[in-house]
Amino acid sequence: MFIGLDLGTSGVRAVLVRPDGSVLASAESGLFADHPYPGWSEQDPANWVSAARAALVALAQRHPLAMEQVAGVGLSGQMHGAVLLDPAGVVLRPAILWNDGRSHGEAAELDAMADVRDLSGNIVFPGFTAPKLLWLARHEPEGFARVATVLLPKDYLAWWLTGEIGTEMSDAAGTAWLDVGARDWSDRLLKVGGMRRDQMPDLREGTGIVGPLRPDLAAELGLPDGVQVVAGGADNAAAACGVGALAEGDGFVSLGTSGVLFAARNGFYPDPASAVHTFCHAVPGRWYQMGVILAATDSLNWLARITGVEAATLTGELGALGAPGPMRFLPYLSGERTPHNDAAMRGAFLHLDIAQTRTDLTRAVVEGVSFALRDSLDALRATGADLPRLLAIGGGTRSRYWVELLATVLGLPLDLPEQGDFGAALGAARLAICGVTGADPEQVMTRPPIAETIDPRADLLDAYAQAHADFAASYPKLKALP
């Protein structure tokens, strides 16, 4: 048996997976992000540990015999977050997350420096790790002086599970300190970011082993001796492993806290002039590209918070998909990444009318998120990625309305995998299977059974294309406002 542990922004999910790759059980424990100031987004790593422990204990209570058979644990997690450890391994401050825009000035500075885009293969976005450390050096210099190690979120869980410090290529690629083509830390990128190699965790591929599970944790969870903890992958790379997206033409769209349009590529094809990301895959010798929006289900959760109605209830009120609503919503509540790279931009509702209801607001939100993902699809296509169809994963795909809308806005058939919510956690477990048994990733990371394919609604394609054009035209107009 194997365990996959995915540290999402909205919660930790643990899955117990049989050696043939089928899922026996899963458990979840929720998380919240703190936004102490506009544009900031933080989580306390202690809460990640509590949530991971709760999810693992839930599996142990329900499946004690299966837990006795576990050979490996694989990890997956939200990308880019900076977890700062002092020389004793103590966390120095709350982790600064992927959707935190405070370091936009530092990001622009790094981005303008010679060789930076060429080496990292990417624009330096404010959400990436390197500008966060430059911000820290300027605004919290005492804390910065004590940073002995920078970890990415899931690597902090590896540290908790094993007492070992390490990372892997797919998460390291999102730091702006990695030479993404060479799959190694870049001395030049570290130097311009004010960092040293000894502050970086050791690098391995996603199937590499970080170390054995701590004996006290094994005893607490009813796991045997000698369980190996496998490095795993950044959540999007791990999700790709979970849905078998390894080669050219394979891709997925994810409706999680962030929204992601992912395309596996057969080689390293950076296009750093565009806001498409080019990162190492979690399996050796492969890369991928993606467009990212910063608030997908996070936009819906914001509406849920201010209306006092749960996200699932809001989408449940939408009924059957029809023509686009009259309102437009720009989902830039945490700023914008692909395609505009605009950390200062903020969201908006347009064309509010006194007759409109909560349902109209929900419709506008899910439409706005879908239109922003269409922008990412167009940006990916411009880099040469060819995506004839996509798998659809993430919590938002529980809404049938949203998936049908998204298929229509993207103009592509969307395949809903059985157990689509497990994507990243299942991918983490698959990386553990490969790491512990030496199995070939190509054999293990197959496409999952598809529960249903949702086709675009041919009768609505033109109406949504027009609504997307209106949405796209709104961005420069809003940007021009003081």
Ligand SMILES: Nc1ncnc2c1ncn2[C@@H]1O[C@H](COP(=O)(O)OP(=O)(O)O)[C@@H](O)[C@H]1O
């Ligand atoms: N029926 C639903 N309709 C729309 N959104 C939903 C529904 N059920 C769950 N969600 C959303 O899915 C989110 C969780 O998605 P998930 O992919 O697990 O996120 P993450 O990986 O970012 O933590 C929830 O926060 C919620 O907003």
Ligand SMILES: O=C(CO)[C@@H](O)[C@H](O)COP(=O)(O)O
């Ligand atoms: O910043 C990115 C990718 O570049 C996000 O996709 C994060 O990795 C967070 O993911 P979720 O919590 O939405 O899964």
